[in-house]
Amino acid sequence: MNSDQPIDLDKQAELMKKYVVYTRKTRVQKLLVYTGYFRLSRYGKYLLSQSNIIKSKPNQELLFEAYDFDVKVRKVFFDYVKKAEIQFKSHLVNAVSLKVNDSAFYLDQQYYTPSKGDNDKIKKKANRKFFAEKFFENLKKQEEELRRNVTKFPELKDYRNGGGRSKQKIPCWAALSYFDFGTVTNIYAYLRGDLRKEVLVYGYSGKNYGKQVTKQMDTWLDATRNLRNVCSHHNKLIGKTSSIVLPESGEDEILVTNTDLFSRIYALRKLLNEKDVKQLKVDLDKIIRKTKFDLYLFGILPSDWKERFDRINKL
Template identity: 25%
Template sequence: MPFARPWLSYQQQLDQLIGRGITVTDRDAALSYLERIGYYRLSGYWYPFRRFEPAAEGESKRETRATDQFCPDTHLLDAVELYLFDKKLRLLVVDALERIEVALRVDLAYLLGKRNTFAHLDRSYFHPSFIRQPAFRGSHQTRFEAWMEKYRGLVKRSKEDFVRHYHQRHGEELPIWVAVEVFDFGAISQLIGMMKVSDQQHIASKYGLDWQVFASWIYGLSYLRNICAHHSRLWNRNVTTQVKLPKPREVQWCDFLAKDDERLAKPFVLLAITRHLLKVICPNTLWHLRLRDHLLTFPTQKSVRKLGLANMGYIENWQEWW
């Protein structure tokens, strides 16, 4: 299907939105939002306010399709305020994930370093069946080979003085307690997923989790980290990777979560996981209270279509245990 949408000036973009039914009470402010945030980025936040109609037979597997028209009383500010709410949400999440990432680096360096200074380079320190698995379906690389390629790339791209210092003074290979400082969240998740079960369980037990649940949670937070790092829409995103849940009564707050694929495909569960891990790492943290207070500022809309925390997949009565 050829792309035929023309370039539009900011004024034309705004006129198009008004023509489709969005209410604009301050044209200068509206133009400023389009110039600073961008039409396409904002479109993810006004999308829920579009009118939906039944999909044509054979057109799509979906039951409805979005039209270009907006629901009655939808204001451009409805989308802008959602964007600002989402921006602050991402900043709060990044703050927590940074602390979790650093703590996981320490966990890995301490455990693997006890085995061998360069344990991260030696497949014998990892689970044989895990490291032999294809990196993904149809891949000719094993998980270990893919991880090594990623790790080598992180070292090569690093501009840190300590990397240059170690290369000059001690050779090409970094000891594990130095190497972890170039890991990103994805590398951490991959490495944990290849470790021997006993080692995974050793780290997981610190967080009160089974090793399989722990590995899936870290993978889920890696996905969350990528969303935030790329400034992508978070608040009502469909999460493509669903996490595992502990057995009943193993983690008290998880008992409020029924096996609900729709809820597990929303970001609230990842926010709750972030809270759980951070409270282990920093027992006196107030981060979860700052996040709670922010969630309770969810903007009200003038549009007849109302959105709320339910669109995030929130758990009923979540404030009772939060």
């Protein structure tokens, strides 16, 4: 059978037998109506790959438990990645605009390092190419779109033809509130080294940050953005690996691996304020205690994740 051909609900349920054992087809069909075959099959495929752990083919109850846990935990993470995104945008626009006294600094190349200060010649060349041909051009296009699209952004009418600020660029605190998190993380990644440090001094503990920490911050932002994308698009989170997280000096042993779910939690902890950090732990623990899905058995999180979480120092 051609797997790219559309199939009805009954056949979709039959195909789920490749991954799980079930006795009540109607329950599987009800979940398929809600999730769609492709989405649900990702959970089935993941659980089947873990058969060596459970010593048998997964059953429908395990499928339902895994899916339910994934939905709930994604809701928690999405709430906190939104907080991290908003907070970081605020730190970035305030720190840099105040330092350089320029409300539209994001559109001025003098505040960026196109090579990202990379020592590797190949990476340096690639960074410069991406900056010139994609990143900076895209920034200008996004600002122009904000200015031009009357229907979508009526609140920015003053920056259009005939408006009182039509000759001015849209200030960073307005523009970055509309930019996606990927654009914002790229702005930070390409900023001059002194400005990258300035963002950290402004938004976090105020200590003297070195170049190493700004590079670590790049990985924490990428990890948080990856987590946000998974949650916002309602994709499977359990068992998923993502971009590499670099721990701060002295914290290497806190991470189990640098690409798993706990490494995303590590990155989030670095970005969030202390009040949000404490509540994240409470909310996550509440979901874990109530779930029937044994996430520790499958290595979704380390069993001592709370103790590891408490050992992560604030930035």
